[in-house]
Amino acid sequence: STKKCIKGHERNMSSGTTSAxxxxxxxxxxxxxxxxxxxxxxxxxxxxxxxLARMFGDEKTVTWHSSVxxxxxxxxxxxxxxxxxxLNYLRHGQLVLDKDINPQGVLEEARFFGLPTLMDTxxxxxxxxxxxxxxxxxx
Amino acid sequence: STKKCIKGHERNMSSGTTSAxxxxxxxxxxxxxxxxxxxxxxxxxxxxxxxLARMFGDEKTVTWHSSVxxxxxxxxxxxxxxxxxxLNYLRHGQLVLDKDINPQGVLEEARFFGLPTLMDTxxxxxxxxxxxxxxxxxx
Amino acid sequence: STKKCIKGHERNMSSGTTSAxxxxxxxxxxxxxxxxxxxxxxxxxxxxxxxLARMFGDEKTVTWHSSVxxxxxxxxxxxxxxxxxxLNYLRHGQLVLDKDINPQGVLEEARFFGLPTLMDTxxxxxxxxxxxxxxxxxx
Amino acid sequence: STKKCIKGHERNMSSGTTSAxxxxxxxxxxxxxxxxxxxxxxxxxxxxxxxLARMFGDEKTVTWHSSVxxxxxxxxxxxxxxxxxxLNYLRHGQLVLDKDINPQGVLEEARFFGLPTLMDTxxxxxxxxxxxxxxxxxx
Amino acid sequence: STKKCIKGHERNMSSGTTSAxxxxxxxxxxxxxxxxxxxxxxxxxxxxxxxLARMFGDEKTVTWHSSVxxxxxxxxxxxxxxxxxxLNYLRHGQLVLDKDINPQGVLEEARFFGLPTLMDTxxxxxxxxxxxxxxxxxx
Numbered sequence: 104s105t106k107k108c109i110k111g112h113e114r115n116m117s118s119g120t121t122s123a124x125x126x127x128x129x130x131x132x133x134x135x136x137x138x139x140x141x142x143x144x145x146x147x148x149x150x151x152x153x154x155l156a157r158m159f160g161d162e163k164t165v166t167w168h169s170s171v172x173x174x175x176x177x178x179x180x181x182x183x184x185x186x187x188x189x190l191n192y193l194r195h196g197q198l199v200l201d202k203d204i205n206p207q208g209v210l211e212e213a214r215f216f217g218l219p220t221l222m223d224t225x226x227x228x229x230x231x232x233x234x235x236x237x238x239x240x241x242x
Numbered sequence: 243s244t245k246k247c248i249k250g251h252e253r254n255m256s257s258g259t260t261s262a263x264x265x266x267x268x269x270x271x272x273x274x275x276x277x278x279x280x281x282x283x284x285x286x287x288x289x290x291x292x293x294l295a296r297m298f299g300d301e302k303t304v305t306w307h308s309s310v311x312x313x314x315x316x317x318x319x320x321x322x323x324x325x326x327x328x329l330n331y332l333r334h335g336q337l338v339l340d341k342d343i344n345p346q347g348v349l350e351e352a353r354f355f356g357l358p359t360l361m362d363t364x365x366x367x368x369x370x371x372x373x374x375x376x377x378x379x380x381x
Numbered sequence: 382s383t384k385k386c387i388k389g390h391e392r393n394m395s396s397g398t399t400s401a402x403x404x405x406x407x408x409x410x411x412x413x414x415x416x417x418x419x420x421x422x423x424x425x426x427x428x429x430x431x432x433l434a435r436m437f438g439d440e441k442t443v444t445w446h447s448s449v450x451x452x453x454x455x456x457x458x459x460x461x462x463x464x465x466x467x468l469n470y471l472r473h474g475q476l477v478l479d480k481d482i483n484p485q486g487v488l489e490e491a492r493f494f495g496l497p498t499l500m501d502t503x504x505x506x507x508x509x510x511x512x513x514x515x516x517x518x519x520x
Numbered sequence: 521s522t523k524k525c526i527k528g529h530e531r532n533m534s535s536g537t538t539s540a541x542x543x544x545x546x547x548x549x550x551x552x553x554x555x556x557x558x559x560x561x562x563x564x565x566x567x568x569x570x571x572l573a574r575m576f577g578d579e580k581t582v583t584w585h586s587s588v589x590x591x592x593x594x595x596x597x598x599x600x601x602x603x604x605x606x607l608n609y610l611r612h613g614q615l616v617l618d619k620d621i622n623p624q625g626v627l628e629e630a631r632f633f634g635l636p637t638l639m640d641t642x643x644x645x646x647x648x649x650x651x652x653x654x655x656x657x658x659x
Numbered sequence: 660s661t662k663k664c665i666k667g668h669e670r671n672m673s674s675g676t677t678s679a680x681x682x683x684x685x686x687x688x689x690x691x692x693x694x695x696x697x698x699x700x701x702x703x704x705x706x707x708x709x710x711l712a713r714m715f716g717d718e719k720t721v722t723w724h725s726s727v728x729x730x731x732x733x734x735x736x737x738x739x740x741x742x743x744x745x746l747n748y749l750r751h752g753q754l755v756l757d758k759d760i761n762p763q764g765v766l767e768e769a770r771f772f773g774l775p776t777l778m779d780t781x782x783x784x785x786x787x788x789x790x791x792x793x794x795x796x797x798x
Contacts, residue, residue, distance in 0.1 A: 208755040
């Protein structure tokens, strides 16, 4: 039987395509103190101009680098809570928000990581939900 | 007295059946950076064609493999938050969702792991709850 | 002054009873990948026929055993989220549920661990809250 | 310039008082498996008769002791979730509860740790919120 | 191509400014037992008179120091839950609160860390939401 390699970016698992599974494909991120494990393909596939694509893309396209912590995880000085839906979006192309997550927090991350499509979606969500409450940010 | 082995898939604990308890039965998964501990039986019992059944089933049925991290945990590049109800479903056959969990996120995992029965249930849940709000995914 | 030993099962801390404090009293559980620290007294006091009482009771009453992980924690293949209120119940005899916890998930754990009093309470809670919504389990 | 030592109990940071900063001031608690880091001053200042004050007070007033885990953290067999607001109360004298926290759970901890002022406040909160729902504890 | 260094305080990632990336820029905080990873720039940029700016600023402006734990993380005896929005505010200048977070808890941290602008915003939020409920602090 043909062995396949699990990577988050293989949408259709019945496609039968075989891909090599190098361990260098796996990346550990330390986002604000919390560890996220993912793959280079996930970080680079949705938007080739995003900060993460420029950090983890091909040798010739990498224009950003980052420090790593003592365990080898790439250090990113951002909110782990609001990074979570960003990473899930990179995995499967869908923005999924739980009820208790403030979309404003996710928008700040989408802006930081340079994901304009996601920013537009989040701005739409915020605008439609906008009621004159007290959860609006300091301007 | 007869010693029994605790595994998550033994539904009826008063049944009195004895089963051998090999430590190779236990499996550690690193899902997106979070560690889950479970057993091979849990991962393979509900649906023999799922990705997890194909990863952790009998020698002859395993058609997928995965990298492991430095602690020996199998790496899976998916959301730990939405994997949690998937794993609980594999443990006892029930889909249980907390109020603050977006079923859309769990559906993405059910699709990735190849669990059609669970996908149908989640699609029903999403359809019935569907109101024209802003939490719908980017299409 | 008389030194006392802190254990979770001493309800009335002004009672002044002295009890020996053996370190073997402390138990570490690895429930689905999350570590819980508790005492043998907590795990055995509420219901002598529960699975946990049979795992951690007196030498002669122990009829279940479990594997341990590399840190010596007892492995239990269940949901840590829904085990939490179970363990609190064993500590002080009260069932306390936060608003965002689905009681159906806790019921599955009460059933697994063999706690009939708790099961009755949870079934009452679920029945009274039952409205024809979409959060019901797959049957 | 005068160097100051950060401790959670210094309310007024502009007061300019200087206090020695001994590392023995710092205490690590293992509450039900979760690690909390705090100071002896925090644990002893609000109520000198509480269990924590009797564990971590002056040599002559300490009348309780506890086991420690392998990392040196003091073991307490209680709920980490409901201990969190207790510890915050000891830090600044305010009871702050998030919406999803059941005050009944915090009351059980206040009772265990012997904090009568906090118990009164929590009983008031529970009484006022009391509606005939299903979240009431088993009696 | 010009390499850039990722730090949380670089708002405009297309600005093209190059900055040296010293590992001493990264700081680990142990807030009440939870680890946060961030940079000195984040901790010092929003308000030069805050406690964190005085802890992590230039050699000559540092007027506070703190103990470190065995891993080298700076010990702060405060609530990690309510510190999280404080740190995000220092990262990007916006206060973002999830629905289930009690703003009173964040206000206590803003007061402790000496962030008057944030205190004003939080007091506004609390005042506007104020209804005679039972979640008010003990006074």
